[in-house]
Amino acid sequence: MQTPLDQQPRASLGFFPTPLIELSRLSRFLGGPRILMKRDDQTGLALGGNKTRKLEYLVGAALAAGCDTLITGGAAQSNHCRQTAAAAAASGLACHLVLGGEAPEMPDGNLLLDQLLGAQIHWSGELRKGERIPEIAEQLRAAGDQPYIVPYGGSNAIGALGYVNAAAELKQQLDEQSLQINRMLFASSSGGTHAGLIVGTYQYELRCEVAGISIDKDEAGDGPYPEYLSQLANETADLLGIGQRFDSSAITLQDQFTGAGYGVVGELEREAIKLLATHEGILVDPVYTGRAMGALLQLIEQGVYTKDETLLFWHTGGAPALFPYASSLINPGR
Ligand SMILES: *Cc1c(COP(=O)(O)O)cnc(C)c1O
Secondary structure (H helix, E strand, O other), X not given: OOOOOOOOOOOOOOXXXXXXXXXXXXXXXXXXXXXXXXXXXXXXXXXXXXXXXXXXXXXXXXXXXXXXXXXXXXXXXXXXXXHHHHHHHHHOOEEEEEEOEOOOOOOOHHHHHHHHOOOEEEEOEOOOOOOOHHHHHHXXXXXXXOEEEOOHHHOOHHHHHHHHHHHHHHHHHHHHOOOOOOEEEEEEOOOHHHHHHHHHHHHOXXXXXXXXXXXXXXXXXXXOHHHHHHHHHHHHHHHOOOOOOOOHHXXXXXXXXXXXXXXXXXHHHHHHHHHHHHHHOOOOOOOOHHHHHHHHHHHHHOOOOOOOOEEEEEEOOXXXXXXXXXXXXXXXXX
């Protein structure tokens, strides 16, 4: 039977299901709890990551609307922008990226990949959240192109469908392996992953806590993040004809790990990156998954998460940013 989710336009961009693995060496080192990892760093599109799932629905919508160009924005080392550039190339679309900062002499990490993937880059100085997207979309329209605006982080209700679907995928894997989880944890920043997982966990009855680890401090003018997440979850539910409402008071957000701010690597991230690399051979990234994994480790250490639980960590990708962050990862504090 076709569900409302099956009826949404969707482009095939990645390899699914992503692996569900157990971090048994890490668990043993910590003395518990049991920790599972959902490998969304292995979605397969140009080094992978959580944006592949969102882009399947966003590119589906762009193609259905007859557009010929994707436009989006973010920080210079945005994983979302790199994935969008790859999604555009794989779908025969042009791609324009509006990036914060200035052009460096030599591109590295995600920025290098953006260029290899053929994206056209517009530098926008202080503005790293795609604020100039409407202006550039207007210029493209005036030149006769038909741009589709992919929102910052791919996070609107259409993009969030990717994580409603991811919850269904996870539910099936857990059932097949007779596993149950008490909590799922993940890095939460532009909100599409979080909102999609809230709706999907409800819809597919995963019966676990959905805990986002905040990566960004609330910035002036953005409004409170839980209110925004609630609104995005409700819009996503509406798109699927789900009547349930998701109140901001019921949203779990761990927001005490934002450290010195977005993209600033501290001891928390360095330790987590090292621990996962040396105990599991898994690379987490300096901006998102290193911070979220560091938070998970602290919450275990503080006894907030107890040894008898089963936790699931979503590895949302980001490893290409390890390279440009080399100097904060090795010999920090110089
Ligand atoms: C974008 C991103 C996130 C955050 O996901 P949102 O849906 O924006 O909240 C987490 N991890 C990585 C590696 C990302 O690139």
